[in-house]
Amino acid sequence: PANPPWWTSAVVYQVYPRSFADSDGDGIGDLNGIRGKLDHLADLGVDVVWLSPVYRSPQDDNGYDISDYRDVDPVFGTLADLDALIADAHERGIKVVMDLVVNHTSDEHPWFVESRSSTASPKRDWYWWRDPRDGMSAGAPGAEPTNWRSFFSGPTWELDEATGQYYLHLFSRKQPDLNWENPEVRAAVHEMMRWWLDRGVDGFRMDVINMISKQADLPDGPPIEGSPHGDGSAAYLFGPRLHEFLAEMHREVFAGRDAQLITVGEMPGVTVEQAREVTDPSRRELDMVFQFEHVGLDHGVDKWDARPLRLTDLKASFGRWQAGLADVGWNSLYWDNHDQPRAVSRFGDDSPRYRRDSATCLATLLHGHRGTPYVYQGEEIGMANSVWGSVRDFRDIETLNHAAESADRGADPDEVLAALRPASRDNARTPVQWDATEHAGFTTGEPWIAVNPDHVEWNVAAQREDPHSVLAHHRALITLRHANRTIQLGxxxxxxxxxxxxxxxxxxxxxxxxxxxxxxxxxxxxxxxxxxxxxxxxxxxxxxxxxxxxxxxxxxxxxxxxxxxx
Ligand code: ISL
Structure with a gap:
């Protein structure tokens, strides 16, 4: 195209605020901590910062459970701090993208509190409420309305004792799914999104956005081997009204102002064909999606069942995505995010001998593709998976629920720990290693999750002055993308x-x-x-x-x- 969108030459950097930089010594990263590190991002050369959720939240899933979409959680700061962060970023030419988590809210969101208050509540239908399975009494084993398994272990249904009905939660029981069939829900989401754009944010990363449309009859799914539950994904991935909902959102929120913005939809299970449709500019839905094929190639029956990655599989996968979105649509490119183990440990070799070379090799490979590269915090210095001595070292709800479920099954604790170590999302969530001091310069207090002991060697300060560091290599790749049209569009x-x-x-x-x-x-x-x-x-x-x-x-x-x- 003669005038390709700005994000075809951009690089995005993901910040997981809880683990980025702590300004007030409470051990949890915060907005002023990010403000204090903007020069690191400017020096790296990234165009956009995507912030994982900083909204008000009970923090059951580290902010992916939102109780107020229009306020900042006190652990991260205030709305004024966020305004200041956006202004400081814009001053450096860096755009700010917010995480948009609207498949579900927190169970402490006023919408849900009102919805659960009574079957007659005007907001009852804002969530998915269902009676127990036919002929079964509420709370009886197997009485859940469907057999679906939650992403975070256990069933996707939680009984509300007071009204005798169950509500749907694809993730934790503190993350009830919003009912997008209800036009009031959609209007409320659109209004909130406009409010953020008016405040100066430059777009959204949309959490599990391919799950907002469900098959309304909620059919049971096929049984999952070794589990009492079934796989409901056919009923909630890329449901019948997804295109309609995304196009409506575009009309209601982005129309007229989209040229400066960026939208990326997180879509577990998305196929090339679906991604091509959603990112076809003529449909006016999304700019790009995060697909998951390449981060599933080393999974066996599930993510806890690791198997070796075959490079030929990786090539076949990326190759199909490159070809499928060549003439229409656009790819996003990533190894790492806050849900994935560290790339250098997973796809590279984090032994001392090859860590630097494999981290720079993986970066070159990824950034060489056509699409918009995403750099996850710490990836730019080759941060690795951490050391996990015991199950107690983990903080992530997915990890802890899986460990508890395995223990209930009577699984061998050493085997469970061995499975958690390479796969846990907490590998991505240890604090960013700024320097070699205690707690890696992340906090003056006690970090909420232990710093990786390798920070004494692997840190930003050590790499900043080294022209051949992993950091310097990322800087060079980003400079190349900005300058070279073949890297952008070839x-x-x-x-x-x-x-x-x-x-x-x-x-x-x-x-x-x-x-x-x-x-x-x-x-x-x-x-x-x-x-x-x-x-x-x-x-x-x-x-x-x-x-x-x-x-x-x-x-x-x-x-x-x-x-x-x-
Ligand atoms: O993390 C995963 C596997 O380990 C995924 O299944 C993940 O749950 C899925 O990609 C959805 O992730 C997003 O929504 C979740 C949240 O926990 C994740 O952090 C977020 O990226 C629920 O909001």
Whole structure:
């Protein structure tokens, strides 16, 4: 396109406020902490900051359970602090995106309090209330209206004793699902979104937005092996009215002002075809979505059942997404977020020998693709999964519920802990490592979750002055994206799809071809054998070319290069 949207050349940085920087010593990150670190983000060069939720919340799911959409939770600061953060970010040319969590509210939101007060409440229908299963009495085992399993273990239904009905919660019981079938719910959400845009925010990351439309008859799902529950996802993923709801939201909230904004929908289970529809500009729904295929490739029966990732699977997956959204739609690109283990531990090699090289290799690979890259806090310095000595070290509700459920089943505690270690969301939630001091410069108090002991070596301060650090490499990749039209918009073509260690592709425009070649292993390869066109090509950006033992003809361990071939 002649005038591509601004976000086709942008890089987004995700802040998880609880773990970013604490300004007041209570051990929990806050808005003024973020304000104090904006120069780090400006120096990194990112265009947008996405804030995970800072709204008023009981913090059952660290803010993804909202009790007031128009206020800031006291643990994070005040609305005035948020206004100041937005102003300070804008002064540095950084846009601010809010997390929008509207599939569900907190059970302490006044809407739900009113809804649960009586079956005759005018807000009863704002949530999904259902009687017990036919012929069963409320509270009896298996009396839940459907057999669905919650994302956070147990059933998706909670009995309200007072009215004898159950309410639906796909996530925790403190996160009741809003009923989007009700037009009043949609209008209330739209009004709240306009209120934030008027306040100066630059867009939204929309939490599980492909779950807002449910099949209204709420059918049972197929049984899940080893669980008393079933998989209801066919009834609540990408439901029959999703397109309608997204288009309506666009009309009611974004129309007329969308050129400066960015919208990204989080969509677990989304297919390429669905993503292509939702991000087709002519439909006016969303700019891009987060898909989950690549972060499921190392899962067995579920996320706690780890299996080795095959690079060929990763290539096949990314390749299909690149091809599927080539002429219509747009990809978002990520390894990490607040729900995923750390990329360098998961897809790279976090041993001392290869940590820096594999972190820079993974970054090069991701940022080389077509789409908008997302950098999750700490990823820019190669933060790794943490050390978990016992189940008590975890804080995340998903992790703790799974541990409790496993214990109830009589599972071996050591095996459970071994499963939690690489997979827990808390790997992403340890405090950002600013320096080598106690608590990594994150807080002067007691951090709400332990700092990774490796902070003495792996921290922002140590990397800031090092021209070859993981941080410096991210800065270079972001600079390249800003400057280079081929990186922004060039056509993608996968090479060597069957190679088990080397990930290579081209990006092509009318006047340039770039070749991205990454060794996703410690085994060296002769470049001439793999990709003759790479031999002698101009190096645009590499991760190991500064090393004394670097040989341009050999793709060394975790070697990553962006080459200009024409
Ligand atoms: O985290 C997951 C797997 O470990 C996902 O299943 C996750 O729950 C799903 O992607 C939805 O995530 C979003 O909504 C949740 C919240 O807990 C997550 O932090 C958020 O990213 C409920 O609001």
């Amino acid at each position: 056509a993608f073509a996968m090479l060597l799809p069957d190679h088990e260690h080397v990930y290579a592709f081209t990006r092509t425009t009318d006047d340039e071809q770039l070749l991205v070649v990454c060794n996703v292993s410690a085994t060296p390869y002769e470049l001439a054998d793999l990709l003759p066109q790479a031999v002698g090509a101009e190096l645009v950006l590499g991760n190991r070319d500064h090393l004394p033992d670097h040989d341009p003809a050999v793709l060394g361990p975790w070697d990553a290069r962006i080459l200009r071939t024409t």
